[in-house]
Amino acid sequence: MAMDGSANQLIGVVTLLGAAVIGVPLFKRIGLGSVLGYLAAGLAIGPSGLGLMSDAQTIIHIAELGVVMFLFIIGLEMKPSHLWSLRGQIFGLGSMQVVLSSILLTFVGIAFGFSWQVSFVSGAGFVLTSTAIVMQVLSERGDIQTPKGQRIVSILLFEDLLIVPLLAIVAFLAPADIATKHGLPIWEKIAFAGLSLAVLIGAGIWLLNPLFRVLAKAKAREVMTAAALLVVLGAALLMELGGLSMAMGAFLAGVLLSESTFRHQLEADIEPFRGLLLGLFFLGVGMALNLDVVGRNWQLVIAGVMALMITKAICIYCVARLAKSNHAEAIDRAILMAQGGEFAFVLFTEALKLNVLTSEINANITAIVVLSMALTPMVVVLHKRFGTKQNVSLDGVEEPRDVQASVLVIGFGRVGQIASQGPLAKGAKLSIIDSDPDVIRAAEPYGFKVFYGDGARADILHAAGALQASVILVCINDKNAVTRIVETARHECPNIRLVVRAFDREHALELVKHDADFIVRETFESSLLMAKQAVVLLGSGEQEAEDLIAEVRNRDAERFVLETTGGLFAGRALVLGNIEYIPPPKHEEDKATD
Structure with missing residues (x-):
C-alpha cells in the first residue's frame, strides 16, 4: 500500500x-x-x-x-x-x-x-x-x-x-x-x-x-x-x-x-x-x-x-x-x-x-x-499586439535645424557616449541626434545638446549637418535601424565616412553590402580582451598574448573578407575589429572569377 x-x-x-x-x-x-x-x-x-x-x-x-x-x-x-x-x-x-x-x-x-x-x-x-x-x-x-x-x-x-x-x-x-x-x-x-x-x-x-x-x-x-x-x-x-x-x-x-x-x-x-x-x-x-x-x-x-x-x-x-x-x-x-x-x-x-x-x-x-x-x-x-503605440512625450526636446559640425553622432546611449569622447578630445564639434526623448533629457544635465530625430530620414540627416560633417558615427543598438541609416546616409552623403556599430558578424556582412566604411561589432573587442587576459593567465607574456590576439584578428578579418561578395569593397578600406583591412588591387579578369 x-x-x-x-x-x-x-x-x-x-x-x-x-x-x-x-x-x-x-x-x-x-x-x-x-x-x-x-x-x-x-x-x-x-x-x-x-x-x-x-x-x-x-x-x-x-x-x-x-x-x-x-x-x-x-x-x-x-x-x-x-x-x-x-x-x-x-x-x-x-x-x-x-x-x-x-x-x-x-x-x-x-x-x-x-x-x-x-x-x-x-x-x-x-x-x-x-x-x-x-x-x-x-x-x-x-x-x-x-x-x-x-x-x-x-x-x-x-x-x-x-x-x-x-x-x-x-x-x-x-x-x-x-x-x-x-x-x-x-x-x-x-x-x-x-x-x-x-x-x-x-x-x-x-x-x-x-x-x-x-x-x-x-x-x-x-x-x-x-x-x-x-x-x-x-x-x-x-x-x-x-x-x-x-x-x-x-x-x-x-x-x-x-x-x-x-x-x-x-x-x-x-x-x-x-x-x-x-x-x-x-x-x-x-x-x-x-x-x-x-x-x-x-x-x-x-x-x-x-x-x-x-x-x-x-x-x-x-x-x-x-x-x-x-x-x-x-x-x-x-x-x-x-x-x-x-x-x-x-x-x-x-x-x-x-x-x-x-x-x-x-x-x-x-x-x-x-x-x-x-x-x-x-x-x-492582445493589448501589446493591437493596442495603440505610446505617444512619446517631446517636452523639452527639439529637432535639429541647420546644425553644423565635423562629426555627426546618431544614437547617444552607452556606445554613443563612449565613442563621442575621442572626437571631443580632439576638439571636434559634434552634432548628436537620438530618437529616445528620455535619453535626450538625461544627457542635458551633463552639458550635451542632443537633438530629437530619426537618422534614417534624409531630412533629419540634412538638418543635423550630415552634408557638412566629415564623419558619421552610427551607434544605436537596433540593427535594422542601423542598416536603414547606413543606406540613407550613403545615398545622401556619398563621400562621407561611415563608422558603424554592428550587432554581430551577419549584420556586419550586411553593412558591407551597403557601403559602410568602418564596422565594429559591438562585442568583438571586449571578447578579444577577455581572450587576451585568459592567455596571460595561462602563462604567456604580454607580447606573446598581443601576438596571439593579433593573429586571431587577422584570421577573422580574412574570413570576413571571404564571406563577402567576392571579397570586393570597391577599393575602400574596412575596419574589422580594430585592424584596417585594405583589399589588394584586382585585375578585371580576376573579378569575373571571384
Whole structure:
C-alpha cells in the first residue's frame, strides 16, 4: 500500500511537470506568454479538463511559496532608502486606488442584487490584485526596475498590507456569535501583527548577516542554500502567525538583506525554487477554474467578470491619470491590474467560515476571480499586439535645424557616449541626434545638446549637418535601424565616412553590402580582451598574448573578407575589429572569377 501511495504521488508530480513542459513552450512559441501557458496546462489536467489532478487548492496553497520567494527577490533589489523614497507611492497612490476601487466594486455587487456586506467582501477581495501574475509579466518585460514598474510594485505592496484590516472587517461583519467563536478580538490581532513585524525587523538587523557570515566560513554551499530557504520561509511563517501576508514577510526579509554582501548569493540560491513554485502556482490556478460552476451560473459569472474587471480597470486608469501618469502608462496599468488575486481566496475562505458568504456565493466569486486571472495574460498580449503605440512625450526636446559640425553622432546611449569622447578630445564639434526623448533629457544635465530625430530620414540627416560633417558615427543598438541609416546616409552623403556599430558578424556582412566604411561589432573587442587576459593567465607574456590576439584578428578579418561578395569593397578600406583591412588591387579578369 505504501508503494501504491508513493506511486500515486509520483504520478501527480510527473503530471504537473509534464503539463508545464508541454504547455509553457507551446504558448510562448505562439506569443501568448508563460503565464497563460501554465494556466491552460492546469485547466487541461484539472477536474474540468482531463481529470488527471483534483486537489487544486492544496497545490495553490503550497505553490504560494513561489509568490513568497518572488517577493523576497524583489525585496533584495530594494534598499531601505529606496523603499523609503517610495513611501508616497505606496501609501498615497496605493490607498487612492484601493479605496476608490473598493467603493465602486461594492456598488457593482449591490447592482447585482447582493447585500452590501456580501458586495463589500466580494469587491474588497477583487481589489487585491494578483501579485504573482503582475510580477511575472513585469519580470518578463523587464519593467520591474523602471519608474512605471516601481509604481505598480508600490501599489501591490500596499494591497498586501491590507490583509489584516480586511480580515478584521470581515470579522466585524460576521454575526456576533460566529465572530466570537472563530476569532480573536481585533486589538489582539493588531498586537500580534505588530509583534511579528518587530521580531522580523529585529532578526533582520541583528541576526541575519552574522548568521550568513558564519555559514560562509563553513564553505558548505548546500547549507547556504538551506539557510536562504530558512530565511524566506521563516519570515513568511512569522507573518502568517501574526495574521499578515506571507509575501509581505518575505519582502521585508529581502529588504533587510538588500545591503548584505550575501545578497547575490541568496538571490542565486532562491531563484530555481522561485521559478518552479511560481509555475506550480499558475498550474494550480488553472486547475481551480471550475467549469461546472461557470456552466451552472454562466450568466452571473461572465457578467461578474466583465463588470468587475471593467470597473476596476476604469478606476485604476482614473487614479493613474490623477497621479499625472500619461495615457499609455495608465492604460497599461489598468490592463495589468484589472484582475482579482490569490489573496482574495484567503479573504473569501475567512468570510465563508464566518458565514458572511454562503457556499454558493463563495463558489461563484471564486470562479470570477480565477477567470479574471486567466484572462489577464491574454488581454495583455492582445493589448501589446493591437493596442495603440505610446505617444512619446517631446517636452523639452527639439529637432535639429541647420546644425553644423565635423562629426555627426546618431544614437547617444552607452556606445554613443563612449565613442563621442575621442572626437571631443580632439576638439571636434559634434552634432548628436537620438530618437529616445528620455535619453535626450538625461544627457542635458551633463552639458550635451542632443537633438530629437530619426537618422534614417534624409531630412533629419540634412538638418543635423550630415552634408557638412566629415564623419558619421552610427551607434544605436537596433540593427535594422542601423542598416536603414547606413543606406540613407550613403545615398545622401556619398563621400562621407561611415563608422558603424554592428550587432554581430551577419549584420556586419550586411553593412558591407551597403557601403559602410568602418564596422565594429559591438562585442568583438571586449571578447578579444577577455581572450587576451585568459592567455596571460595561462602563462604567456604580454607580447606573446598581443601576438596571439593579433593573429586571431587577422584570421577573422580574412574570413570576413571571404564571406563577402567576392571579397570586393570597391577599393575602400574596412575596419574589422580594430585592424584596417585594405583589399589588394584586382585585375578585371580576376573579378569575373571571384
